[in-house]
Amino acid sequence: MTTVVWWVRRDLRLHDNQALAAALTRARELVPLFVLDPALLAGPTSSQRRNAFLFAALRSLDAALRRRGSRLIVRAGRPEQVLPTVVRESGATLVMAEADGSPYARRRDEAVARSVPLQLVEGSTLRPLGSIRAPTGEPYRVYSQFRRAWFRLPIPSPQDILPAPPRLPPVPRLASEPIPESPLAVPERFAPSEDAARQRLQHFLAQGLASYHLRRNALDGSGSSQLSPYFRFGLLSVREAWCAAARYLDEPDAAAGARAWLDELLWREFYQHLLAAWPESARMSMQPEFRDVAWPGSNDALARWQEGRTGFPVVDAAMRQLVSEGWMSNRARMIVASFLSKLLLVDWREGERFFRRELVDGDLAANVGGWQWSAGTGTDAAPYFRIFNPVLQGEQHDPNGSWVRTWLPELANVPREYLFAPWRMPIEVQLRAGCRIGHDYPAPIVEYESARARALEWFRSVRQAQS
Numbered sequence: 001m002t003t004v005v006w007w008v009r010r011d012l013r014l015h016d017n018q019a020l021a022a023a024l025t026r027a028r029e030l031v032p033l034f035v036l037d038p039a040l041l042a043g044p045t046s047s048q049r050r051n052a053f054l055f056a057a058l059r060s061l062d063a064a065l066r067r068r069g070s071r072l073i074v075r076a077g078r079p080e081q082v083l084p085t086v087v088r089e090s091g092a093t094l095v096m097a098e099a100d101g102s103p104y105a106r107r108r109d110e111a112v113a114r115s116v117p118l119q120l121v122e123g124s125t126l127r128p129l130g131s132i133r134a135p136t137g138e139p140y141r142v143y144s145q146f147r148r149a150w151f152r153l154p155i156p157s158p159q160d161i162l163p164a165p166p167r168l169p170p171v172p173r174l175a176s177e178p179i180p181e182s183p184l185a186v187p188e189r190f191a192p193s194e195d196a197a198r199q200r201l202q203h204f205l206a207q208g209l210a211s212y213h214l215r216r217n218a219l220d221g222s223g224s225s226q227l228s229p230y231f232r233f234g235l236l237s238v239r240e241a242w243c244a245a246a247r248y249l250d251e252p253d254a255a256a257g258a259r260a261w262l263d264e265l266l267w268r269e270f271y272q273h274l275l276a277a278w279p280e281s282a283r284m285s286m287q288p289e290f291r292d293v294a295w296p297g298s299n300d301a302l303a304r305w306q307e308g309r310t311g312f313p314v315v316d317a318a319m320r321q322l323v324s325e326g327w328m329s330n331r332a333r334m335i336v337a338s339f340l341s342k343l344l345l346v347d348w349r350e351g352e353r354f355f356r357r358e359l360v361d362g363d364l365a366a367n368v369g370g371w372q373w374s375a376g377t378g379t380d381a382a383p384y385f386r387i388f389n390p391v392l393q394g395e396q397h398d399p400n401g402s403w404v405r406t407w408l409p410e411l412a413n414v415p416r417e418y419l420f421a422p423w424r425m426p427i428e429v430q431l432r433a434g435c436r437i438g439h440d441y442p443a444p445i446v447e448y449e450s451a452r453a454r455a456l457e458w459f460r461s462v463r464q465a466q467s
């Protein structure tokens with residue numbers, strides 16, 4: 001009788017789960033195990049909101065396991081202590097888990113592997129981490145080169161997709177702790193179950209994919225899939241999503257949207273590979289000239305950005321959506337990240353930390369990648385002189401202003417022509433709109449043109465100091 005522990009981490013799904021499938025080829029008894037790791041759940045980069053999503057998703061996974069004759073065993077503690085205990089109690093001969101390339105996960109897995117037979121299986125990315133390399137053997141630092149190399153290799157095929165097992169082997173008698181209750185509610189936008197993830201994918205393929213390339217920048221997020229929390233916790237297999245979308249490449253009406261969406265899955269892939277190759281990029285600017293600089297932005301500016309009180313409606317709406325829902329669109333993320341790191345000159349790591357605490361999809365690789373790109377310190381760094389103008393961004397990507405008004409009720413009666421720059425309202429218009437600048441809504445924290453000039457000057461001086 002072979003007993004195998006299936007150690008669930010960021011793969012809370014039964015469909016297309018390669019670690020589970022590998023475990024099932026050996027197991028007469030299977031122990032689906034989740035470890036409540038204090039380093040992740042209560043550490044400095046933990047997030048109450050993500051915990052709420054995670055705990056609810058674990059309950060849903062447990063229910064799905066029970067429908068198949070199994071159940072989730074939950075234990076709290078440090079994995080390097082919990083795993084040997086569970087292996088001993090269950091008589092397991094093997095532990096199988098999905099590989100995770102983040103720096104903490106790698107250290108953790110090395111520590112666990114010292115005392116139990118741990119086998120890691122791919123599945124969190126489309127291709128194994130570390131497998132995409134330049135002819136020199138170096139990992140890629142530039143997305144377009146990574147993408148070209150990626151497409152030279154065989155792409156995932158629908159035949160690879162693994163169905164959810166209809167039944168699962170029995171679980172040996174083992175104690176399990178209750179899945180914790182979260183003090184926070186799960187954001188309504190994201191029902192925390194594998195079924196919900198799969199339904200959302202189907203809905204997006206049917207309704208959103210064909211127009212994705214045209215609508216993906218909508219600030220209200222209605223033009224994108226909103227699948228990121230599901231990928232973050234592995235409630236949906238990225239390989240399965242890839243294959244499902246790739247089918248539309250042959251449909252003339254949907255091909256452009258499908259191509260654009262698959263490219264975004266490749267950005268995810270790129271950042272996962274990048275972090276695995278350069279774990280130090282989580283804390284350090286990729287571009288050497290930014291490593292030892294002191295960013296001049298103030299704590300007060302950071303606080304106003306975090307609280308959505310900058311006086312720039314697009315920035316404030318995005319930050320209030322983030323704090324309220326744990327999510328915002330990609331375009332909103334780029335605007336607020338550019339605003340903090342360039343117009344306010346606050347160290348990108350402050351923004352990265354805040355995002356990671358607040359985002360339901362908060363993921364080290366994607367977040368660090370997005371922040372370094374936005375701040376101009378990263379790989380394919382956005383040129384430092386590319387600075388988003390929040391007024392123009394609002395005009396373009398929230399044209400009727402409904403998203404800004406949703407998150408900033410104090411601007412409800414501000415005429416559309418002033419909505420993205422309310423400080424331009426003459427005083428009588430302010431009074432009529434019930435929105436006095438500096439009283440009902442903040443005056444702008446900076447004047448855009450001079451802040452832009454200051455940023456350009458600072459970035460230039462940092463680069464020159466190094467050359």
Ligand SMILES: Cc1cc2nc3c(=O)[nH]c(=O)nc-3n(C[C@H](O)[C@H](O)[C@H](O)COP(=O)(O)OP(=O)(O)OC[C@H]3O[C@@H](n4cnc5c(N)ncnc54)[C@H](O)[C@@H]3O)c2cc1C
Binds near residue numbers: 227267330361371
């Ligand atoms: C400053 C900044 C911080 C970010 N932090 C995170 C984060 O912590 N977690 C996270 O998942 N994404 C992050 N992103 C990437 C991106 O904004 C989100 O993945 C996307 O907005 C999620 O919405 P969606 O699921 O509707 O995406 P879609 O547009 O439908 O894209 C599909 C999937 O592709 C992936 N993806 C899309 N764009 C990117 C990208 N630029 N980089 C990496 N993966 C991408 C996501 O998994 C996403 O769910 C960040 C971007 C920026 C600019």
